[in-house]
Amino acid sequence: MGEIKLMKGNEVLAEAAIRCGCDGYFGYPITPQSEVMETLMAREPWKETGMVVLQAESEVASINMVYGAAATGKKIMTSSSSPGISLMAEGISYLAGAELPCLLVNVQRGGPGLGTIQPSQADYFQAVKGGGHGDYKLIVLAPSSVQEMNDFVDLGFELAFKYRNPAMILADGAIGQMMEKVELADYKPRWTKEEVVEKNGGWATTGKPSSRKKNVITSLEMASNDMEVRNINLQAKYRKMEEEDVRYEAIQCDDAEFILVAFGTAARVCQKAVEVARAKGLKVGLLRPITLFPFPKTIIKELARKAVGFLSVEMSAGQMVEDIKLAVYDAGSNARVNYFGRMGGIIPTPTEVVEALEDKFSWELSYGVKRSY
Amino acid sequence: MDIQDIIKPENLVYQKTKLLTDTPMHYCPGCSHGVVHKILAELIDEMGLQDKSIGVAPVGCAVFAYNYIDIDWQEAAHGRAPAVATGISRVNPDAFVFTYQGDGDLASIGAAEIMHACNRGENILVIFINNGIYGMTGGQMAPTTLEGMVTATTPNGRNVELNGYPMRITNLIAQLPGTSYVTRQSVHTAGGVRKCKKAVKKAIQNVLDKKGTSFVEVVSTCNSGWKLSPVASNKWMEENMIPYYPLGDMKDSVKGEHSEN
Amino acid sequence: MTEEMIIAGFGGQGVLSMGKILAYSGIMEDKEVTWFPSYGPEMRGGTANVTVIVSDTRISSPVLQEYDTAIILNQQSMDKFEKAVKPGGVLLYDPNGIVNPPTRTDINIFKVEATKASVEMGNPKVFNMIVFGSYLKVRPILSLDNVEKGLAKSLPERYHKLIPLNLDAMQKGREIVEEVNVV
Ligand SMILES: Cc1ncc(C[n+]2csc(CCOP(=O)(O)OP(=O)(O)O)c2C)c(N)n1
Ligand code: SF4
Ligand SMILES: [Mg+2]
Numbered sequence: 001m002g003e004i005k006l007m008k009g010n011e012v013l014a015e016a017a018i019r020c021g022c023d024g025y026f027g028y029p030i031t032p033q034s035e036v037m038e039t040l041m042a043r044e045p046w047k048e049t050g051m052v053v054l055q056a057e058s059e060v061a062s063i064n065m066v067y068g069a070a071a072t073g074k075k076i077m078t079s080s081s082s083p084g085i086s087l088m089a090e091g092i093s094y095l096a097g098a099e100l101p102c103l104l105v106n107v108q109r110g111g112p113g114l115g116t117i118q119p120s121q122a123d124y125f126q127a128v129k130g131g132g133h134g135d136y137k138l139i140v141l142a143p144s145s146v147q148e149m150n151d152f153v154d155l156g157f158e159l160a161f162k163y164r165n166p167a168m169i170l171a172d173g174a175i176g177q178m179m180e181k182v183e184l185a186d187y188k189p190r191w192t193k194e195e196v197v198e199k200n201g202g203w204a205t206t207g208k209p210s211s212r213k214k215n216v217i218t219s220l221e222m223a224s225n226d227m228e229v230r231n232i233n234l235q236a237k238y239r240k241m242e243e244e245d246v247r248y249e250a251i252q253c254d255d256a257e258f259i260l261v262a263f264g265t266a267a268r269v270c271q272k273a274v275e276v277a278r279a280k281g282l283k284v285g286l287l288r289p290i291t292l293f294p295f296p297k298t299i300i301k302e303l304a305r306k307a308v309g310f311l312s313v314e315m316s317a318g319q320m321v322e323d324i325k326l327a328v329y330d331a332g333s334n335a336r337v338n339y340f341g342r343m344g345g346i347i348p349t350p351t352e353v354v355e356a357l358e359d360k361f362s363w364e365l366s367y368g369v370k371r372s373y
Numbered sequence: 374m375d376i377q378d379i380i381k382p383e384n385l386v387y388q389k390t391k392l393l394t395d396t397p398m399h400y401c402p403g404c405s406h407g408v409v410h411k412i413l414a415e416l417i418d419e420m421g422l423q424d425k426s427i428g429v430a431p432v433g434c435a436v437f438a439y440n441y442i443d444i445d446w447q448e449a450a451h452g453r454a455p456a457v458a459t460g461i462s463r464v465n466p467d468a469f470v471f472t473y474q475g476d477g478d479l480a481s482i483g484a485a486e487i488m489h490a491c492n493r494g495e496n497i498l499v500i501f502i503n504n505g506i507y508g509m510t511g512g513q514m515a516p517t518t519l520e521g522m523v524t525a526t527t528p529n530g531r532n533v534e535l536n537g538y539p540m541r542i543t544n545l546i547a548q549l550p551g552t553s554y555v556t557r558q559s560v561h562t563a564g565g566v567r568k569c570k571k572a573v574k575k576a577i578q579n580v581l582d583k584k585g586t587s588f589v590e591v592v593s594t595c596n597s598g599w600k601l602s603p604v605a606s607n608k609w610m611e612e613n614m615i616p617y618y619p620l621g622d623m624k625d626s627v628k629g630e631h632s633e634n
Numbered sequence: 635m636t637e638e639m640i641i642a643g644f645g646g647q648g649v650l651s652m653g654k655i656l657a658y659s660g661i662m663e664d665k666e667v668t669w670f671p672s673y674g675p676e677m678r679g680g681t682a683n684v685t686v687i688v689s690d691t692r693i694s695s696p697v698l699q700e701y702d703t704a705i706i707l708n709q710q711s712m713d714k715f716e717k718a719v720k721p722g723g724v725l726l727y728d729p730n731g732i733v734n735p736p737t738r739t740d741i742n743i744f745k746v747e748a749t750k751a752s753v754e755m756g757n758p759k760v761f762n763m764i765v766f767g768s769y770l771k772v773r774p775i776l777s778l779d780n781v782e783k784g785l786a787k788s789l790p791e792r793y794h795k796l797i798p799l800n801l802d803a804m805q806k807g808r809e810i811v812e813e814v815n816v817v
Pocket of ligand 2: 399400401403404405406434504508509594595596597598
């Protein structure tokens, strides 16, 4: 067993970065995630592992620092919260276009605009559908505990390098600020110069030896034909992610007539809601997507064959619900898909979730069957 | 004598600034922000500018400035106030437009916007609250943080090798031909408040006279971020901030004209 | 065993650190724990509260609407959280600054004069540990051994010389806590 500690989600991100052999962190303060950089600065990893930590002058600068550093084949990360991620959108599109592995963290707060510093999940679309311009995808991991904040740093880097693609941890203010018991990973050494060249020298700007052609990092392609080929290759990569790296957790779904679908903090609330609903005799289960992209479509399609209804529970106006609808539609199921959520930094309560379920599916609950149209 | 005999207009020696609203300020006791708000509110009233004024609030502790001064306001994104003010002022040349920004907002994330607004010589007033720290987000390093100063992101003190040097951005601003009046003030003493008010008044007049951008830096305290009492903060500021950010006018001219300093 | 509780008072009363010591003590006893604070500018001079859950099993929601125990250290928090104690649950409060004491009859109410006692002990900083001691008296959910270990874990090494003082304060709390209403 690794070292057990009581830590905040944000502090754990910093600790996990140091331990997984991250080479550099570039960031800019913003609530509710400033503890990530503050913890790193207090830990001074440059003395311990050689990891670089720099406070940039803005998020625009930090994401471009990430671009430059990641393009040299090293493990690089940044973290921010919603308004800061919006500022990074251009850079993220460039990172995706140039196929650079790196780890981004969004500890979401309520928007739009300056909004509130309280927790929210309203950046789902921004994270999974793009956010910046062009046809691109991030690998998006949604932690729902401090332990997963720890685990997903290493996992995020692993997937980022597997696909040469930016990965994002999409957390929220609650998980960032919450302390829980966490088992820390053992230290992994940072890659040596030779290892970086060996693993990533094929594409990264590690300095050109006479033995290979020059490596150029760019997302520019003037000829449309070439640009289309680039896009086709990107899409093929995204399909591969959908085949190989979908992750989710299904809780009490086997006999469930109604499936709550929720990620992150909302999933924690829904776990309790399942307990409350079951105590009332309702057959309710919880599907918790862990990868938001690639989205767990297949399991939703399977569940849609038996389930009467799905309730997407989100701390937003209802974003993931659209992806659930697509999957249910794809399955040719007539299970009904509804949404319940709170906005503006409010976390829904388990009772509210159960009440919403009873309200939105009152017809099905009375007659016990699927509605057919 | 009855109390009613005393409460008469002719006996009035002090009254609440007319343009300050009744909203209780959220600033920490001892913070400079409140004093500068008062100066602005007094001048806008005294110069009869309430209906001409459009303020641009920053992202920083002064984000709620719009709750305290009774004029029209716009809230800008972090660092973008000078661009927002440019937009307002260009299409409303007769408005009195000002930005009110902290050192993180102005000198870090918004360094490009302030440089270009000043370089274009926008007819706006910039109030720059330099407290050497990010107050709002819990006391992280700002570009203006002094060498050796402890903040949440420089827990062992600002190390110039790691974090670069404290930035005297006002000196850079003064170099730009678009600026007319550039000055550095403080409000930690009664004399300082009077001087600062005089400077802001002149700056506003310059804007009204369309002389170009006027820029007033106020070297300020952030007792919460500095983790000092208000009194100790004033002393610390006098001993550390002011030697590095000396007070006084840096430029007094008209945009495009060569200045003496 | 699951203990779902809230500690609520002013920023600066040591609310968050009391919760942290409790959570660490839970870990020492091999429990699952969550500690969820109010955060942001609302802390600036205003109220601060933290929800702590200690449980034998995996903890679901870190945010709660009702609590087994509420430790209440100012009037605003009393107004907000007295009604949120589960019937049969525990409300522990310091009467200092409380204008409207709790009135519910379906919960167990205890009071601890911790502000006064901390002044008498000559160290207002141990206030939260007095409250914590009285809490463990009325809700003995963790062994004192593990609490001592939790205390050591949550304090940085350089403050370890203060552990005996904190333990004394906890003992004080155990002694002075008074029953107000027991169901
Ligand atoms: C894009 C973006 N990045 C970061 C933040 C977080 N943020 C809010 S205020 C602030 C710094 C404020 O410091 P300063 O401008 O010095 O104002 P002060 O509070 O010291 O008056 C930061 C980084 C934000 N709101 N938006
Ligand atoms: S944190 Fe600093 S700048 Fe903000 S209100 Fe308090 S003293 Fe003023
Ligand atoms: Mg500042």
